[in-house]
Amino acid sequence: MSSIRLAIVGCGGMGHRHLYGLGELHRQGLSPFRLVAACDPNRGNAESLADDAAELFDHRPAVVTDLDALAEVGVDAIDTPTLPRVHHDVAIGALERGWHCMVEKPVGLTVRACNLIAAAAKDRPQVLSVAENYRRDPMNRLARALLDAGVIGDPRLLIHHSMGGNGNRMLISVWRHQKNQSGLLLDVGVHFTDMMEYLLGPITTVYAQTRLHEKVRINPAARGDASASNPAGVYGKWQKEMPAEFEATAEDAAYATLEFASAASGQYIEDHAIHGEGSWLRQIQGSIGSMNLPPDRRGAPLSLNIEGKEIDGEGALELVPDFHLDEATAQLFGGERLSRYDFEFPEIDRKVIATEYADFGRAILEGRPPEVGIEQGTRSVAVSYAMMESGQSGQIVTIDDVIGERIDGYQAEINDDLGI
Ligand SMILES: NC(=O)c1ccc[n+]([C@@H]2O[C@H](COP(=O)([O-])OP(=O)(O)OC[C@H]3O[C@@H](n4cnc5c(N)ncnc54)[C@H](O)[C@@H]3O)[C@@H](O)[C@H]2O)c1
Incomplete structure (x- = not known):
């Protein structure tokens, strides 16, 4: 296959960001894809993406509104930055048509939705990749290499505190x-649960308290206030059309204790309703030292403390002489061995998304599994829901029970609503 005929299915904010990531991969001469179609039931969104694509490539992709029309265009693979509610329908629809598929996170809206995708993928030859981007940040690659090399000894405790959200x-x-539809503890939380397992391996149990602090949310963009949360600057035109005030039904904070299979412990705070000072801490305490990781996709260096001695990012790099980034990441970020990088967020966003496409493309061409497949994608969803299941029941929850759908009291209402 000389170039993989690709369609982007879901042409909202992340669809446009994916397009810019694909453009970045193309600009670096690394893309095995040819974007042949933009697909979205909202034709205006697909037209907008096709217009932007025409600026990046030597052609304008076809515009279609459903998978049947996409089949008429002819595709080998689809990328699905659609609404989480429809991920399972779109992914299963793609697999049944014989297409490779990269599904945005969360891979399914509930664990059952993930399990339905897994069942459809079983025994099919196509690649099913999950677009989980945080782990692909070069700083997180370095952190993982340091842990693998035993630089801080055996990890004992992971603290993840992420607090913000502008009230x-x-x-x-x-x-x-x-x-x-995918509340914050799933939409954002799934990145963090993937990161925790990427760094320290499988999580086995969760005990959590969850809260819905802000039952009414306000949308500043509806009143012409440009300070609305708008990653990569792509969401403004849609935010202006959203209501100025609305009821929130999904929890916006989780406070949890986790256990890893390795016997390490985790202390997790994810709070999107902070009115005061926000904070970030991702720290791993080990048997001979500790590591502090920077926020994802910012390029700030990590730091170590080994037996009381402070070690900066450059010093950390020296401790893993064999560490190097994969070819695509190295070319995109400007070096095989990086202890920091300096780009504005939209450029970082494009580069990280480009690495997802690079992995998806290589998996298709080489017939190998992608880095994040349905199993890990499902685990990340399950750990996020384990917090909500535990928050509702007040019990310690095992991840195996959530993946096996033996514990799904919180998700039952969502499954009913999805009709699955
Ligand atoms: N990895 C990240 O950093 C990151 C960041 C933002 C969003 N996301 C993920 O990307 C996905 C989309 O989020 P978004 O911010 O772009 O949302 P969005 O609301 O901006 O866009 C969603 C798009 O999907 C379209 N859509 C709805 N039903 C569809 C269907 N059946 N088939 C195809 N398209 C359909 C909508 O019309 C809309 O254009 C979500 O899964 C979200 O979690 C990931």
């Missing part, structure tokens, strides 16, 4: 505050 303001869009 009662809308985060990006209304749907991120709705339980049956």
Whole structure:
């Protein structure tokens, strides 16, 4: 296959960001794809993406509104930055048509939705990749290499604290505050649960308290206030059309204790309703030292403390002489061995998304599994829901029970709403 005929299915904010990532890969001469179609039931969104694509490539992709029309265009693979509610329908529809598929996170809206995708993928030859981008940040690659090399000894405790959200303001869009569409603890949380397992391996149990602090959210963009949360600057035109105020139904904070299979412990705070000072801490305490990781996709260096001695990012790099980034990441970020990088967020965003496409393309061409497949994608969703299941029941929850759908009291209402 000389070039993989690709369609982007879902042409909203992340669809446009994916396009810019694909453009970045193309600009670097690394893309095995040819974008042949933009697909979205909202034709205007697909037209907008096709217009932007015409600026990046030597052609304008076809515009279609459903998968049947996409089949007429002829595709080998699709990328699905659609609404989480429809991920399972779109992914299963693609697999049944014989297409490779890269699904945005969360891979399914509930664990059952993930399991349905897994069942459809089983025994099919196509690649099913999950677009989980945080782990691909070069700083997180370095952190993992340092852990693998035993630089801080055996990890004992992971602390993940992420607090922000500007009080009662809308985060990006209304749907991120709705339980049956993918609330914040899933939409954002799934990145963090993937990162915790990427760094320290499988999580086995969760005990959590969850809260819906802000029952009414306000959307500053509806009143012409440009300070709305708008990653990569792509969401403004849609935010202006969203309601100025709306009811939130999904929890916006989780406070949890986790256990890893390795016997390490985790302390997790994810709070999107902070009115005071926000904070970030991702720290791993080990048997001979500790590591502090920077926020994802910012390029700030990590730091170590080994037996009381402070080690900066450059010093950390020296401790892993064999560490190097994969070819695509190295070319995109400007070096095989990086202890920091300096780009504005939209450029970082493009580069990280480009690495997802690079992995997806290589998996298709080489017939190998992608870095993040349905199993890991499902685990990240399950750990996020384990917090909500535990928050509802007040019990310690095992991840195996959530993946096996033996514990799904919180998700039952969403599954009913999805009709699955
Ligand atoms: N990895 C990240 O950093 C990151 C960031 C933002 C969003 N996301 C993910 O990307 C996905 C989309 O988020 P978004 O911010 O672009 O949302 P969005 O609301 O901006 O866009 C969603 C798009 O999907 C379209 N859509 C709805 N039903 C569809 C269907 N059946 N088939 C095809 N398209 C359909 C909508 O019309 C809209 O254009 C979500 O899964 C979200 O979690 C990931």
